[in-house]
Amino acid sequence: MDVDAFVLTHRPSWDRLEHLVKRRRRLTGAEVDEMVDLYQRVSTHLSMVRSASGDGVLVGRLSGLVATARAAVTGARAPLWSEFARFWTVSFPVVAYRSWRWWLGSAVATLVVAVVMGVWVAGSPEVQAAVGTPADIAHIVDHEFAAYYSENPAGSFALRVWTNNAWVAAQCIGYAVVLGLPIPYVLFQNAANLGVVGGLMFDAGRGDVFFGLLTPHGLLELTAVFLAAAAGMRLGWSVIAPGDRPRAQVLAEQGRAVVSVAVGLVVVLLVSGLIEALVTPSGLPTFVRIAIGVTAEVGFLTYVIHFGRKAVRAGETGDLDDAPDVLPTG
Template sequence: MDIDAFVTAHRPVWDRLDHLVKHRSSLTGAEVDELVDLYQRVATHLSIVRSSSGDAMLTGRLSALVARARSAVTGAHTPAWRELVRFFTVSFPVVAYRARWWWAATAVATIVLGWVIGAWVAKNPEVQAAIGSQDTITQLVEHDFADYYSENPAASFAGHVWLNNAWVAAQMIIFSVLLGLPIPYALYSNAANVGIGGGLMASRDKLDIFFGLITPHGLLELTAVFLAAAVGMRLGWTVIDPGPRRRVEALAEQGRAVMSVTLGLVVVLFVSGLIEAFVTPSGLPTWARIGIGVLAEAAFLAYVIVYGRRALRENETGDLERAPDVAPTA
């Protein structure tokens, strides 16, 4: 084979393929088709050169060109660490930030309900009697409530708390499959449990102990539960009001957003569990324990606001890139 004639005849094809590969991010549909066609032709040229010529330089050049074209055609695999970084700097915070009004409304409504129930229990002895006997309430207030945080080894208690909190948040996510309809009742049950405990402690002038023990971990823990509930109810609302998109597309996008929140809250609740296991029962002064909880809460909210707002400005949704079920809608 006349190698010089071969190169002269096919060099325009190689140069054109090289140009398309370098500008692959801005190709038109016709140019993408051309890229695929030229990739196949140059791969054939490489096979011919390898079998008919000993020109190592030409073989190397064509091999590199074919490899880059193959990457452009098939798509390069994104390293797992980049996907992880993107998840925690874009996907999770932007989904949480986009649900901020649902999140805030859920938190305010649940907290107010908990306060109302707590005040009702604290001011009504007949309500307390319906909850339990005087001896039972005394045992709870004087011993059981505080002992709960220190009766087990910290490490195993952290694992137990993490699983329990994850299950509470998971319930909110599971209920989203039912369009979020059971979520308000689940929030009511949670608010009632906290309110009853606080009301009983307040009735015996132990409210300082109640907040001293529940605040360090409770701030972050409840924030996570409120977020899970918010995105779950938002999923249900998407069915009612999908906006300009088709209802199936909107539901699919919001469903994937719910999954992003689920994965992110695994980490948030793990941190909350560590605080509950190692900080809440520690010998630190009450102000120090509460301070740690406040710092953890502030750090999480700042993280969501900073990264979520930035991602939203860049038109990120937290959804999968190039999701297959998304289509243009007029």
Template structure:
């Protein structure tokens, strides 16, 4: 099978079926008949692709379209638990997985900036004196940094941390409407803050305090911020380079996928906030606290790779408009 010719011949049919599926609640009588006819036609196309082609991407795309069309034709409203499960096993992880290159690049740039600034601050008394007075720096190193995590009740502290971190992530995603241009500046500011504090703490011989308090929650927290920045910048890049799709369609699809990322990241940051409030200031040995943070990070990455790769191979994109609100009744 000549896949390119096949796609060119039937692309309009698939696009029309997708439009009808998305408008399934507002279809007229003739449009319902058209939906049924196109569903049958595209089902045939899927069978042809599966039998005569090894293109798994095209097969996954048509399989998803046929499944949603079948649900629209013969289904009933999906229960809330089904939509909830689909979000956490498909919509959110596939967005994170498909953005892994942007995600990794953001992380590398962040730590590079933080390291350079940390070395600069820690090795230059002139820079330190320009930042603050010796008394204020001493108070930060020996009191403020550690007391930040324990001076408030755990419940209120967790809420405050969650709101603050969610705000950072929301900025990254919200700035996508400006082609993602301000996002590097938001990431840079956070990297610079970490570099300054890290440089001062390590220079004062407090590296154990620094990493003992930051690592438990910081791994997952920073990962969420990196992901938020990644999907926001990726949305901006979609406007510049939409690929083989019309720019408006590509922007709409990626924009709806970003919605899935925003909701999912709120949950990830909630977990990070709970770790920061309950584990970071706890009397547990440092290696246990760090172990909990590493386990949380490893669990999240494994979750994204497992479910994200599976959904990506099935042709999912994380576009919330693709999520079926109907399930087959058999």
């Protein structure tokens, strides 16, 4: 299928249907008949595009238009539980899955910076002297790092951790309005802090304590931050390189998709905060605490890959305007 020719030929029908749907409460009898006819015609267009083209954005636009038109024609709305289920099985995982290159890139870059910084700190007395006095460093590695996870009641600590992590993720997504340019700096700051503390802990022979306390919650927490950064930078890049479509249209579609990530990460970071408050400082053996963290991480990645891949194959984009708002009709 020649997608460009197809769009050029049928766009007037799509635009007309969209116009009629917006005016559905003020249509004449003839216009209602026209809307029904166009709804059926555009439904056919959607089936043709899904079977003959891999253009996910076009599929997404037509899916949203057909769903909205069906709502106007039938007047039946989907139940709330259906919308909730769709969000967790389609909207959130498909955006996360489609962002995997940005997501993986953020993770690799952060890891490289953290390791380089850690090795530099561990092997350089001059750098350590710049971080603090020997007494300050001894306090950090012998007391402060571990005490951070247990000095406050679990409930209040979980809330504080969740709020802090949600703020970091919100920054990454919010920075998309300036093309995502500050996001690499936010990631660099986190990586540098992680590397400095890790370097000090390893130099003091307490690397096992470092990983034992960081791994249970850190895997899921950092994964969520990387996903937020990926969504924000991908949105920014859509402004720089929108392809052959209007920049405003691409930005709107990507922006609505990013909302799915923002909402989904609230829950992911809540789980991470609960693990950090309840599991990390617990008296469980280190290998058990790490196993819990690894299980949470593997479970989240499996969820994203399974539902995300399935949604991509179905032509979903994660754009909230694509969500069907009607009950299935025959």
